[in-house]
Amino acid sequence: MSNIWDPAIVMNEGLVKEIVKEQFPGITIKEIKKIGEGFDNTVFSLNNEILLRFPRRKIAVKILNVEKNLLPVIHNQFEMNTTVPVLDGKPSKLFPWPFLGYSYILGKPPIRLNREERIALIEPLAIFLKQLHSIDLIELAKIKLPYDELRRLDINFRKPQLEKYVQQAIRNKLIVDEQKINHYIENLVEIQSETSLILVHGDLHFKNIIVNEQNKLKGIIDWGDAHIGKCELDLSIVYSLIPFDQRESFYAIYGKVSEASKKLAQFKAIFTTIVLLVYAHDQNDYTLVNFCQENLRNALIE
Template sequence: MGLHEGEIAVGEGLVRGLLAAQCPEWAGLPLARVGAGTENTMYRLGGDLLVRLPRTVEKGLALRKEQEWLPRLAPALPCPVPEPVHAGTPTGAYPARWSVYRWIEGAEAGPDSVRDWAAFGADLAAFVRELHGIDLMGAVRAGDLSWYRGGGLGECDGWVGEYFDECRAVAGAELDVDTLERLWRAARALPGPRGPHVWLHGDLKPTNLLVREGRLHAVIDFGSLSVGHPDAEHSVLWDLPAAARHAYRDASGLDDETWDRARGWAIAVGVSGVAYYWRTFPAFVAECLARLRAILADAAGRG
């Protein structure tokens, strides 16, 4: 079952056909599927390459941002990020953009890979600080660099309200949705973000943070790269253990209003993820439920 309307079916045969037509020098390399997220399917190509194929034509537009901006951002960042090496073009069999990157070795951030969560939180804060400090190089919050998470919470009122109702219907028996909605409304009532726009990764969840030797090693998947206010950048902290979350906040010096707005973003994204993917992507729903439970534990003074 697909996750989105208009999803393109992807298999090894299709990927080999794309490689044979557009980069035949790699067509004979070993090919193995290594995962799929909400927006892309990934295949490891040989030992040193990764093929990334968006699930829909629309989501393929995000790869163009990576191909244009990552080579310019990478030199200023403190750890590796994806390096595009081929910009795949649409075909009749696969009508979306696709891309080949250098493979980055590492494990997803989790209890089996991270040695010290407080150190991990401080390392992540350092990465975010450097990313947000990079000159915009003429980029502005417009077009494909104008993702919703770089704006204000008020801009999301309509769809967030609908997702609260849907989340309550499917998960209300196991989740205190009323308290989450109260916290969201409190964040929504705060003054909006101030300060200049910055570069945003947009989705710093653990599956996009690679670990080697127990420490943060690389940050991947810049498909949500945008320009805007940084509040939502911090929202994924509730995907991490409390030690990482608190170390990140201390290292970043986030004030109470910024923290509460970030929590509001975490709630909005979590609630919408539960509602939208409830029947199609249980693994992602589990991630969203864990995030929302962490927020409730924090609010109750248990996190």
């Protein structure tokens, strides 16, 4: 069965070294190390100073172009770090697509969070999203950002996909409370967002945030899905990471939103977490499986 995260091109350290030597001869290569991969990119560390991201499939080239154009414009508008492109890699015989090198944020995505650590994320996440969602779209007019072409909050469109991934998770015995997730899906109906169009990160889940050794938030990465869209898309992280009984503490900082917006954000959190759960199992990453299961339990609580 083909998955959306299956790569068209598999990268390794040796190939990356040859590409860097060819395109950036002025850089002394001390170490190149693979540090992760997502649905769209394979990520390497260059000398622990530059983050290299290579598309895993052709569609990811468009995503890199969004980051290349957007991040230099907005990176200084936040209190926390965001990656900024510093190397502009070109297609070559060694690799057919462009790639980027970014400023390095020291840390890693969280794989475990206790209650206190989750609560500690509330203030920095709320401030970050408040700042992001307040950026004037007029300042971004020249970038020509896309709108939500993937219908990420269209429940009628996304519900069959959610059902498919839930059934896949159930077959693999990944769902702790099958009755609860099935009840949620059975009662899931279309919800219309009434919020204004704003700049959104577009893919804000735990794999795209960076924390330090103490699980304190250090930065936000992977901006390729940024677009002009709806705030509920980014607010989904509240429902996966923030303890359910502390959500109002987030909104006390970010600002009030409607009950409809909260339900849309919850839907996106559940959808994304289910996909990440199936992905983690496919990658045999059982630490990640456990973390996704914790996040799903949290997201399903009203």
